[in-house]
Amino acid sequence: MKTSFIVTTYNVLPYLDRCFKSLAESMEPEDRVIIVDDGSTDGSAEQLDDILNQSGFGPDVERKVVLLGTNTIGGVGIAGNVGLYEALSDPACETVFFVDGDDWMEPAGFRACRRVFEQGRPDILIGGYTEYNELENTFRQPADTHLWPSAKLVTPSDLEAARNLALRMIAVPWRKFYRADFLRKHALRYPEGDFFFEDNPFHWSVCRKAQSIHFCEAVLCAHRFNRPGQTMTSTGFELSAFFTHYETICAGIRADHPAGNRNLEVLALTWLLDNMSWHIERLQVTAHWPYAAKAVQSLKAPNDQVWDATLEKFSRVPIGPMAAELRKGNISGVTAYWAQIAQIAALEARLSIFEEQMAAASEGISALSEIKAFEAIQTLHFGDSG
Structure with missing residues (x-):
């Protein structure tokens, strides 16, 4: 099956060589x-052709470079859609696969996932990946790794179970194989606008429309994070894009199910609260109020049945009570609580720095004591010899 690989790049020159060479393999x-x-x-835009020529792509691999000229x-929405247009315009394209320009492929795992996809030919296949922390030079498993045992129990015929599981998995596009005719049939594209995290509503649209979803745990790529200049180190109001995306997701559910679909609506609200959980730790104090105001609008939307069914899952974690207060419109109370959390975190950070400084000072004092003791021994030794 002919596969079109869509590689999106933006200021990732140091990483292109490894990305392209692993892709060629x-x-x-x-x-x-x-x-x-x-x-x-x-x-990087000026050097793309040269890097591609040195990356080992075979003579039978077609290469296409599209330069958008301005950011x-x-x-990734607009760039991803440009790539989809190029890929799906080719009648021979049977499969689409996305690649981040600063990531790299794991060829053996990728080929294993590709075999599973080509044998079953589902609308989408979700594969495994690993995460590489560039700042610490360490690897870690993604947060949804615990779901893979469930994936092994899902049979191809149980579409609802497969869809529910897929919607609980991390939404990134570069872990999926997409059947090209499936994308063409439903005209599936990223939403475009002045926001990030567009892969989330795209993931939901794909999973809602898919009539067959398969899984393969093999690690098909390594995702790089904590690199210099990375665009997804959000700590401010840009995180409120998740509320916009939640509304887009809910609109899609209503379009498919005019009478409502409680299961999907609960999954969507669960997705939102899960993401809000990690947002709170990152939000700058100046973003608290506008973020909370957006949250109020979104959290008031679900009906009581969907809300109650969802909140049961969050009754013992902090985001549950916070979300309940925001649904009531208590912005001032919740933001005051967030400010307290931020103050405590700042104090803990200062305490940690102080402890490190004290430990360093203690080591210095200890070393100085050893030097003085050695000098005293030398004085005694030379004094005795005189």
Whole structure:
């Protein structure tokens, strides 16, 4: 099956060589690679052709470079859609696979996932991946790793179970194989706008429309995070995009199910509260009020049945009571609580620095004591010899 690989790039010059070489090892003859550069300013756009030529792509692999010229608004949405247009315009394209320009492929795991996909030919296949912390030079498993035992129990015929599981998994597009005709049939695209995290509503649209979803735990790529200049180190109001995406997700559910679908609505609200849980730890104090105001609008939308069924899952974690207060419109109370949390975190950070300084000072004092003791011994030794 001919696969079109869509690689989106933006100011990732130091990482392109590894990305492209690992991609070349993963591709088969007649595959196609489409590079969409979103207005890079680090010289990578000018060097793309040279790097591609040195990456080991076979003569039968078609290469296409699209330079957008200027950085588009939002995150990957526009660049991803340009890549989809290029890929799906090719009648021979049977499969689509996304790649982040600063990540790298794991060829053996990728080929294992590809075999499963080509044997079953589902609308989508979700694969495994690993995360690489560049700042600490360490690897870790994704937060949804605990779901893989459940994936092994899902049979291809149980679409509802597969869909429910897929919607609980991390939404990133670069872990999935997409059947091209499935994307064409439903005209599936990223939402475009002045926001990030567009992969979330895209993931929901894909999973809602899919009539077959398969899984393969093999690690098909490594995702790099905590790198210099990374665009997804959000700590401010941009995180409120999740409320916009939640509304988009709910609108899609209503379009498919005019009478409502409690299961999907509960899953959508669960997704929102899960994400709010980690937002609170990151939010800058200046973003508290506007973020909370957006939260109030979204959290008032679900009916009582959906709300009660969802909140049961969060009754013993902090986000549950906070969300309940926001649903009531208690912005001042919740933001005051967040401010207290931020103050405590700042004090803990200062205490940690102080403890490190004290430990360093203690080591210095200990070393100085040892030097003085050695000097005293030398004085005694030379004094006795005189």
